[in-house]
Amino acid sequence: MMQPLKQFSPRLLQYSRNLLQGCIKHPQLTRYKSSHSVIPKNQLNFFKRSLSYASPRAITLPTKRDGLSSRAYTTTTEQLMDPKCKVAIVTGGATGTGYSITKKLLCCGVKVLIVDIDGQAGQKAAHILGEQFGQGSVLFYHGDVSCEGHIHAFFRKCFDHFGGVNILINHASVMDACNWVGECDINLGAVAKCMEISFNHLSCDVGVPGGFILNMSSTFALKPFPVHPTYCATRRGVHGLHESYLDPFYYRLRNIRIALLCAGPSNTCKIEKGRSHLPTRELQEEYDRVMVYECKQNPDAVGAAVANMVCHAPHGSMWVVEDGELFMIQYPCYKNCRIESSVRQLLD
Template sequence: MFLVRHFKIFSRCFLPNQCCTPVRKVSTSVHLFKRKDDVYIQRMTERLMKSSCRDCDFPLRMDPKYKVAIVTGGETGIGLAAASDLLANEAQTVVLAGVCEGEAAVKQLNEEHGEGRACFMHMDVNDSRDLEELFYRVNMVFGGIDIVFNNAGILEDHIWEYEVDTNLKSVIRGTLLGLDYMGKNGRGKRKGEGVIINHSDTMALEGLPYAPAYSATKAGIIGATLSFGSKYHYNQSGVRVAGLLSGPTNTDLVQKAGEKQIDPEWGRLLVAYLSEPPPQSPAVVGRAVSYLVKYAPPGSLWTVDRGELSVTKIPKRRVLNTKVTQL
């Protein structure tokens, strides 16, 4: 009886200065379609409730220690929080990339985590040459790439064509470059053990009426992530591709969203939607990124909302379809 199932992973343990291993909780779900057979759901719930911090379904796949990471849109908000948390997990270097001036962000990160741990490269994710140069330079200067967080995005439906380029096309391009530079047979100096995290949004699952273009771009990211994260691509490249859907988060993108929608009324309704309940902290999403780097299987989707991290399961189409008639 479920279209999308969210299995909660973090509750208390997802808070700062707490245990970093997951505590399993009973599944929470979005009830949209009915299924006659709930045995699968019952068994999955029982299995999740029995598992523990020491016996979980997500073994460590990568230790961020000594790793090199690229974070697009890393100058502020979620990108900056993700960079900080990766450095706190002893990543060697995090390269922030974006169109905004990132010197202040780099200074903050280096003061917190050590001089030379973070650097900034000015580039536009919509410019394929800029993005290619980013990967080439990071690979050459730091001896390879291990982690890519495709995070850059805007919530500006009044320029929806540019929004599609920024939110969706750049993620696809960044994923292709990540596979090229980290894959088994790619151009990178480190091959076959990288991870790519693509940043989506819970709006992708809801089809929010007040931001239709934005919702569409984030739904597209889910489709691309499921495709690139499939067994076929993973076996070819050895690179894990996973997706993170974030709920309303207290960032500049959210705070200024009301002014940048197709219709002023849509903007007002969007702000009201994003403000209730109170948005979560970017630091929470940053911790979720580090968790996915460590544990996310290829092709998996995760949701971080209201300070909780969940595995998000989207059933196959045959489960979703209800036959109407034979044509």
């Protein structure tokens, strides 16, 4: 049973109009430019673009029930966001599938801030894509997503250059068995930090129309991965984080769609890096044996999947892109997996 909810209340729309007309000032708009007495032009244009999809249509929310697997979703092709002239941040967007995601979003008319720890690759990606889509449509920030200070800095840079942000793609990840602490910091900790900080920029409770957050995971989070147990664990942790924000309470409060995408292995250098970081020859041989049975897809398939989800993915939905196909999945509820013959009464 679906519960309709209007995406924007009349009060929020009036508040946004007042911002556009300069009748009031919001602290979020002046946090980084406190010397301005009026809204800067780039921020004014950002708000006008953001309100372009604030039409009075209904958004369907999952009904809260006793199990995660009983959440209901619509799989219609209704466009929940028009990507044209929106602004996105893509972490780990300089190489591999991240580059494909960035390029596909630019093709859809989205302005993109690339965040990557590889400065040389990031500058090269921004230069190539800038020549193809226009220098004003893509920007690069050299930073570490596991550092909270860097996260605040690249949101500030996006805010100053583009006037705001509508979309966050948490894509950055590493596969390094020799540095499992770094894996935890980047694959899970950075996702949590980016989400919490993004709520101050995307949420309707700070005076903007809301936005979209896509958390990237892996199909290795859906099955055992013996040669990289910490990578598997951190990717599964993203699922737990994702599920915890799915309650309709958060959607009503912030009007931010949140979705999860598990990407199957792609033909990128990350596969070879994952092998080279294994500490022993035996683990490398086991890695080769496991990866033989994995269907390695074109990175452009992941980019196309992300672009599709920006427009159409319902709030709370979980998807897989594998072998060039995009499909929705649901986690089983543990109550449905109960083995009756194992039940033991512990207290009288």
